[in-house]
Amino acid sequence: MWNDFLLILDATLRISVPFVFAAMGGIFAERSGVIDFGLEGKMLGGAFVAATVAYWTQSAWWGLLGAIGIGIIFSMIHGYASISKRGNQVVSCVAINIFAMGLTVVLANAWFGMGGKTPQLSKEARFMSIELPYAEEFRNIPIFGDIYYEIISGHSILVYIAFLMVPITAWVIFKSSFGLRLRATGENPLAVDTTGISVNKTRYQALLLNGILGGMSGAYLSTAHLAFFVKDMSAGKGYIALAAMIVGKWRPYPAMFACLLFSFLFAIKDKPEVFDLLKGIVPVKLLNSFLDMSPYILTVIFLAGFVGRAVAPKAIGQPFSKEK
Amino acid sequence: MNETQANTLVVTLVTIINLLLAFLVSGIVIWVLGEDPWFALKTMLYGAFGYDEGLGYTLYYTTNFIFTGLAFAVGFHCGLFNIGAEGQAYIGGLGVGLVCLWLESWPLWLVFPLAILASIVLGGLWGAIPGYLKAKRGSHEVVTTIMFNFIASVVMVNLLSHVLKPPQEMSPESREFSEGVWVPQMHEIFEWFGIEITQTPLNGTFFFALICLFLVWRFIWYTRWGYELRTVGTNETASVYAGISVSKNIIIAMVIGGGLAGFVGINEIMGSSHRLMLNFQAGIGFTGIAVSLIGRNHPLGILLAALLFGILYQGGAELSFEVQAIDRHMVVLIQGLVILFAGALENLFRPQIEQFVKRLAT
Numbered sequence: 091m092w093n094d095f096l097l098i099l100d101a102t103l104r105i106s107v108p109f110v111f112a113a114m115g116g117i118f119a120e121r122s123g124v125i126d127f128g129l130e131g132k133m134l135g136g137a138f139v140a141a142t143v144a145y146w147t148q149s150a151w152w153g154l155l156g157a158i159g160i161g162i163i164f165s166m167i168h169g170y171a172s173i174s175k176r177g178n179q180v181v182s183c184v185a186i187n188i189f190a191m192g193l194t195v196v197l198a199n200a201w202f203g204m205g206g207k208t209p210q211l212s213k214e215a216r217f218m219s220i221e222l223p224y225a226e227e228f229r230n231i232p233i234f235g236d237i238y239y240e241i242i243s244g245h246s247i248l249v250y251i252a253f254l255m256v257p258i259t260a261w262v263i264f265k266s267s268f269g270l271r272l273r274a275t276g277e278n279p280l281a282v283d284t285t286g287i288s289v290n291k292t293r294y295q296a297l298l299l300n301g302i303l304g305g306m307s308g309a310y311l312s313t314a315h316l317a318f319f320v321k322d323m324s325a326g327k328g329y330i331a332l333a334a335m336i337v338g339k340w341r342p343y344p345a346m347f348a349c350l351l352f353s354f355l356f357a358i359k360d361k362p363e364v365f366d367l368l369k370g371i372v373p374v375k376l377l378n379s380f381l382d383m384s385p386y387i388l389t390v391i392f393l394a395g396f397v398g399r400a401v402a403p404k405a406i407g408q409p410f411s412k413e414k
Numbered sequence: 415m416n417e418t419q420a421n422t423l424v425v426t427l428v429t430i431i432n433l434l435l436a437f438l439v440s441g442i443v444i445w446v447l448g449e450d451p452w453f454a455l456k457t458m459l460y461g462a463f464g465y466d467e468g469l470g471y472t473l474y475y476t477t478n479f480i481f482t483g484l485a486f487a488v489g490f491h492c493g494l495f496n497i498g499a500e501g502q503a504y505i506g507g508l509g510v511g512l513v514c515l516w517l518e519s520w521p522l523w524l525v526f527p528l529a530i531l532a533s534i535v536l537g538g539l540w541g542a543i544p545g546y547l548k549a550k551r552g553s554h555e556v557v558t559t560i561m562f563n564f565i566a567s568v569v570m571v572n573l574l575s576h577v578l579k580p581p582q583e584m585s586p587e588s589r590e591f592s593e594g595v596w597v598p599q600m601h602e603i604f605e606w607f608g609i610e611i612t613q614t615p616l617n618g619t620f621f622f623a624l625i626c627l628f629l630v631w632r633f634i635w636y637t638r639w640g641y642e643l644r645t646v647g648t649n650e651t652a653s654v655y656a657g658i659s660v661s662k663n664i665i666i667a668m669v670i671g672g673g674l675a676g677f678v679g680i681n682e683i684m685g686s687s688h689r690l691m692l693n694f695q696a697g698i699g700f701t702g703i704a705v706s707l708i709g710r711n712h713p714l715g716i717l718l719a720a721l722l723f724g725i726l727y728q729g730g731a732e733l734s735f736e737v738q739a740i741d742r743h744m745v746v747l748i749q750g751l752v753i754l755f756a757g758a759l760e761n762l763f764r765p766q767i768e769q770f771v772k773r774l775a776t
């Protein structure tokens with residue numbers, strides 16, 4: 091039982107990484123007043139580019155860099171459309187998501203001809219798990235040793251980076267002067283403008299960070315979690331991350347916990363024990379579909395604010411214009 | 415030239431230029447892949463128009479896109495961003511399929527309206543839930559409708575592989591409906607008049623789609639409900655002061671949108687495959703977004719844009735068949751670009767075009 095529990099938590103952590111990266115990216119964008127439904131596209135694009143570049147260069151790090159690159163390109167397109175050209179931000183996001191859906195498969199097929207898949211990466215070309223120091227030695231210590239060995243140690247470097255991003259994001263948003271400008275831009279751009287700070291520049295900076303994190307979320311999927319890219323790999327994870335961000339009320343730590351909660355559902359739904367447990371309550375015929383859709387249903391339920399109302403940054407979705 | 419004419423001209427020019435930009439970028443992608451964009455264009459156009467069969471397929475796809483384009487447009491007029499036509503078409507199609515399976519001994523003239531009703535009920539329900547959550551709980555429809563797409567997909571996979579699949583079959587599909595409830599195919603309809611055309615999946619649903627275009631046009635611009643809907647979409651605060659219920663209209667718009675999306679099932683299930691199967695709606699819902707945005711959310715524009723995407727789909731299939739390096743998903747990529755240029759970047763050259771038209775007018 092204890093062991094199962096540890097394994098589920100371990101899986102939860104692994105699954106949560108793309109959510110955490112994307113949610114932090116979303117926080118930067120939306121706190122600055124730019125809607126970001128485009129996390130899905132950045133995740134998908136990042137996953138494809140990371141797998142492709144890692145395969146060509148045989149280096150996961152170059153793959154990560156490539157993923158960050160495509161993330162930035164997508165977020166800058168979004169920025170140009172929604173900040174500079176004052177277009178509809180939701181439309182721009184959906185455009186990027188659909189564009190990414192097409193582009194990744196077209197390129198994957200043209201370059202590798204494997205039906206939208208990229209070739210399997212070798213060990214050197216992907217992020218492998220790292221054993222933290224003394225993991226074996228600490229194993230003898232009860233409880234702590236198990237937790238350290240099973241949950242904390244033995245992940246790829248990106249897992250640690252993802253969870254490091256949470257305090258960093260929190261610090262940048264709430265403690266740095268850039269974060270102050272960012273939040274003010276999202277709440278009251280006119281006031282920011284009167285102090286002589288450029289609203290648009292701040293929003294572009296926020297989107298830059300957003301693109302980097304969005305790309306990283308994709309790189310994790312294809313070069314750490316799995317060892318290849320496959321068509322539609324993100325499967326709505328970008329939207330779920332967005333929901334986690336909203337449930338977390340645009341705050342890094344609560345958003346992280348929301349990500350962990352969603353990931354927990356993904357982690358347990360495939361466990362046979364859970365199946366046995368629910369067998370008595372839900373008819374077996376329905377159980378599989380019930381478990382398969384549970385993360386999506388829960389996303390909807392949480393988003394509906396049954397756990398408390400979420401208030402978005404005031405100026406979200408509004409392009410800034412000095413004339414107004 | 416009066417102001418309305420000038421406006422129409424501006425809008426038309428903006429749309430055409432943005433479309434051309436989207437195609438230009440797509441051409442660049444094809445060129446980057448090492449293929450000849452000019453040859454690609456010629457192949458696509460030939461595939462879509464060059465012969466009888468191609469034209470039939472083009473119009474068959476057009477029928478689907480009219481439905482999902484309208485589904486998006488009705489929501490858009492109410493200020494909603496319904497990107498769940500994919501799931502609504504899937505579940506609406508389930509309704510169509512169930513009616514056909516249950517009532518297959520009934521005559522078509524009875525089954526057809528019942529199938530329409532079923533797809534409105536189920537597709538509408540699939541739109542109503544996100545609509546309700548948006549109206550009452552403020553959850554953004556983009557996230558909820560996407561989630562409902564995934565939920566729909568899980569529901570259908572399980573239903574088809576565990577419930578509707580005949581036990582001796584391998585593939586997750588229902589059994590074939592009896593021939594009595596098939597929507598007549600276009601070559602059959604033409605035969606009644608003694609005209610012979612090639613057999614394609616194109617069927618009578620095409621005419622139903624044209625009727626839907628007309629009805630939506632009347633509904634949006636010439637009824638009280640349509641007026642209320644547009645008022646909510648243009649200015650929520652003003653509509654509250656005018657005594658128009660925002661939440662009621664949001665839910666209505668989503669139900670109508672879901673029902674319209676469900677009609678894809680009539681074309682695909684009742685008109686062509688004659689059985690319920692996996693992913694018959696794949697990509698059609700998302701294409702509706704591009705169709706509606708290009709068509710400026712107006713039924714006439716949607717008809718033209720649906721035709722355009724029908725050409726892209728059929729031509730794209732021909733192209734990926736001719737040129738191995740170009741995948742069918744090229745169409746999805748083009749869609750993304752079209753939404754980007756015609757939707758999000760519509761202001762890109764707008765000032766210049768307005769200037770140009772102004773000079774033309776004086």
